[in-house]
Amino acid sequence: xxxxxxxxxxxxxxxxxxxxxxxGGEGSCGCPMIRDGYQEAKSGWCRCxxxxxxxxxxxxxGQPVEVETTSSCIRNxxxxxxxxxxxxxxSKQAKKKRK
Numbered sequence: 001x002x003x004x005x006x007x008x009x010x011x012x013x014x015x016x017x018x019x020x021x022x023x024g025g026e027g028s029c030g031c032p033m034i035r036d037g038y039q040e041a042k043s044g045w046c047r048c049x050x051x052x053x054x055x056x057x058x059x060x061x062g063q064p065v066e067v068e069t070t071s072s073c074i075r076n077x078x079x080x081x082x083x084x085x086x087x088x089x090x091s092k093q094a095k096k097k098r099k
Contacts, residue, residue: 018085020053020067029073030081043075050083057085064088
């Protein structure tokens, strides 16, 4: 992605669900604020990543998205961070489907 967010990302879509897995390296947090020592690692920082993926996926899909962290190196010592994104049809798209 960039120097600020290095790592491997995997995306897997099944219907309206996208599973996201991020490997920042040996269980280290991929968040630059934590990785670079600006902030102490606290699980609340994972919400920031949720919003980051939400914004990115909404821009790509053009529809509302909800994202949740399912595991992370901070929360449960996982070697990877995992998130699940739920795609939701916008009200305009839902109206088109009903017609």
